[in-house]
Amino acid sequence: MTIRLSRICRHPIKAHGREDLASVLLSEGTCLPGDRRWAVAHAAAKLVPGWNPCSNFHRGAKAPQLMAITAESDGDRVTLHHPDRPDLSFRPDDPADLASFLDWITPLSPADRSQPSHIVTADRGMTDSDFPSVSILTRASLHSLSEQMGTPLSADRFRGNLWLEGTEPFEEFSWIGCNIRIGKAILQIKERITRCRATMTNPETGIVDADTLGALQTAHGHKDFGVYAVVIQGGLIAVQNEGSVL
Secondary structure: OOEEEEEEEEOOEOOOOOEEEOEEEEOOOOOOOOOOOEEEEEOOOOOOOOOOOHHHEOOOOOOHHHHHOEEEEEOOEEEEEEOOEEEEEEOOOOHHHHHHHHHHHHHHOOOOOOOEEEEEEOOOOOOOOOOOOEEEEEHHHHHHHHHHHOOOOOHHHHOOOEEEEOOOOOHHHHHOOOEEEEOOEEEEEEEEEEOOHHHHEEOOOOEEOOOHHHHHHHHHOOOEEEEEEEEEEOEEEEOOOEEEEO
């Protein structure tokens, strides 16, 4: 069976919206371009220069309504959409636009949690991994988990970058340490992705409605879904490109 790239997705602002791409140029040693370019620090964040772990940021595991945000990025400007909020177009790097963003996001932020404070960036994507990663997930694993839970699960619950079809369920775990070619690029599979409560939220409504973590633990003895990879050979990739494990 042929492995095929079925979706490319990036998240311009970590945990604050997703957008689909038809193609993208990957570069060696970097994240997917524009993915997690910015992150929203909360008031209790303890930041250091550069990359910081997710505990410092406003995110879907603590604020489920964030999962219903979609985004469109155009250079330094991002437009956010949410079913319960008016559209917002702003520049995350511009301090003059911060107030409008905080006003927009406050109704989606639980009052008992540390509130969003400011937007930060680094010299790489602010992914959950401490190395510049691209996340790879498979449709077969998503279908398997959906069948186990008796409900169709949206891929958007898992905030992945590259979605592949044509594999066996959870086959991607056997690729750890291997290389995979997609289009003109080659990526090395590094480690599994352990999931958080954000995956329990319906990305259409922002409401927690499925115990994905419990289902993974019951069926597989862990809470892993998808894998992190690093780009070892850059190149253009596009939806419908074929892939192969090397």
